[in-house]
Amino acid sequence: xxxxxxxxxxxxxxxxxxxxxxxxxxxxxxxxxxxxxxxxxxxxxxxxxxxxxxxxxxxxxxxxxxxxxxxxxxxxxxxxxxxxxxxxxxxxxxxxxxxxxxxxxxxxxxxxxxxxxxxxxxxxxxxxxxxxxxxxxxxxxxxxxxxxxxxxxxxxxxxxxxxxxxxxxxxxxxxxxxxxxxxxxxxxxxxxxxxxxxxxxxxxxxxxxxxxxxxxxxxxxxxxxxxxxxxxxxxxxxxxxxxxxxxxxxxxxxxx
Amino acid sequence: xxxxxxxxxxxxxxxxxxxxxxxxxxxxxxxxxxxxxxxxxxxxxxxxxxxxxxxxxxxxxxxxxxxxxxxxxxxxxxxxxxxxxxxxxxxxxxxxxxxxxxxxxxxxxxxxxxxxxxxxxxx
Numbered sequence: 170x171x172x173x174x175x176x177x178x179x180x181x182x183x184x185x186x187x188x189x190x191x192x193x194x195x196x197x198x199x200x201x202x203x204x205x206x207x208x209x210x211x212x213x214x215x216x217x218x219x220x221x222x223x224x225x226x227x228x229x230x231x232x233x234x235x236x237x238x239x240x241x242x243x244x245x246x247x248x249x250x251x252x253x254x255x256x257x258x259x260x261x262x263x264x265x266x267x268x269x270x271x272x273x274x275x276x277x278x279x280x281x282x283x284x285x286x287x288x289x290x291x292x293x294x295x296x297x298x299x300x301x302x303x304x305x306x307x308x309x310x311x312x313x314x315x316x317x318x319x320x321x322x323x324x325x326x327x328x329x330x331x332x333x334x335x336x337x338x339x340x341x342x343x344x345x346x347x348x349x350x351x352x353x354x355x356x357x358x359x360x361x362x363x364x365x366x367x368x369x370x371x372x373x374x375x376x377x378x379x380x381x382x383x384x385x386x387x388x389x390x391x392x393x394x395x396x397x398x399x400x401x402x403x404x405x406x407x408x409x410x411x412x413x414x415x416x417x418x419x420x421x422x423x424x425x
Numbered sequence: 426x427x428x429x430x431x432x433x434x435x436x437x438x439x440x441x442x443x444x445x446x447x448x449x450x451x452x453x454x455x456x457x458x459x460x461x462x463x464x465x466x467x468x469x470x471x472x473x474x475x476x477x478x479x480x481x482x483x484x485x486x487x488x489x490x491x492x493x494x495x496x497x498x499x500x501x502x503x504x505x506x507x508x509x510x511x512x513x514x515x516x517x518x519x520x521x522x523x524x525x526x527x528x529x530x531x532x533x534x535x536x537x538x539x540x541x542x543x544x545x546x547x548x
Contacts, residue, residue, distance in 0.1 A: 191498045191505075213497050220504030228510030236506040243505075250502030256461050258499045260438045261492035263465035268473055271466075277541030281533075288533060289526040296522040311518060315526040323455055340515030344523025347512055350504060352527060360534045367538040374530040374537070378461075379503055386500045393496065398462045405449060405458030 179242050187245030190237075194219060214354045214387035221347060259382060259397045266394040270365035277366070278399045281373030286407045289316045289376070290415050293341060298423075305420035307334045312419065313411035314338025315345065317377045320407035327412040346380035353384025362388060365395045372396030376403030430481070430488020437468040 293315025321338025445460020
């Protein structure tokens with residue numbers, strides 16, 4: 170009777186259950202950071218990595234695509250971590266951001282978005298060619314997936330790519346976003362990611378909103394608004410360039 | 426009141442998303458172009474304007490500050506709902522493409538940041 174009641178109450182109030190779940194996860198992660206790494210690895214980096222690990226477990230257990238949110242009781246994590254609340258919180262971080270830094274890095278920030286899209290597309294397309302893909306539609310779709318997991322399927326659908334290639338492009342984008350979340354705090358020192366301008370460039374080059382959101386949270390939360398600001402233009406620019414100019418260039422290169 | 430801050434935030438987000446959606450339609454792509462970015466700029470603009478005229482009341486600031494502070498927990502929840510299984514079990518093309526794209530982008534950061542004057546500004 171007691172387990173039934175518990176399951177019923179937690180399931181009915183799924184968003185509240187998610188608050189408790191994430192709160193405990195963050196608390197454990199910060200305790201782990203203090204006790205076992207003497208604070209060297211940031212608590213939020215551990216929490217994000219733990220979240221990804223649990224998402225893997227959730228996916229393995231349920232066969233779903235929503236990580237732990239597919240485990241009935243934790244469905245609220247899907248709402249809490251969904252795009253709506255994520256974007257709301259990202260906008261809130263802009264409160265107190267320094268308008269001067271944004272203005273001074275505006276041009277290089279915009280430039281980094283375009284360079285980021287072209288660079289990721291080119292790398293993804295080259296990898297596709299290296300793996301034996303020769304038709305421009307598949308190569309472009311995989312290249313677009315290396316930009317973000319939204320640009321990939323948008324491009325693939327626009328160009329009429331096969332669903333297996335579209336699935337690959339989504340996977341490439343997912344790998345990218347997971348890697349950016351985990352990798353950013355590890356390389357931040359070496360690439361000089363410690364100021365507003367570098368954060369804007371970082372957001373523009375990486376582009377994956379979730380990756381940038383997680384990566385900066387784990388590195389230095391003060392940098393979040395600057396990186397998030399440029400990253401938010403990336404997917405749009407990618408959806409614009411990948412199925413048009415970049416596809417045409419790919420076709421020229423492959424038929425030449 | 427706290428709700429004024431939350432409402433201000435909601436206004437900025439919706440206004441930004443509408444602009445981003447319209448921009449997407451204008452250039453003919455099926456995506457929101459920079460909606461969140463416009464929302465952030467609007468919030469910065471409005472809160473900086475009001476510094477000169479009507480200062481945001483402390484409680485109003487708390488309404489925005491709460492959501493800003495919820496950012497990391499929300500990102501943790503976001504991490505916990507990613508499709509990690511698909512990401513790691515989808516074959517080498519995807520893995521290699523994703524890894525190399527990230528490596529190349531990381532490598533470009535110092536180059537572009539120096540160009541933008543990031544070295545000198547370590548605030």
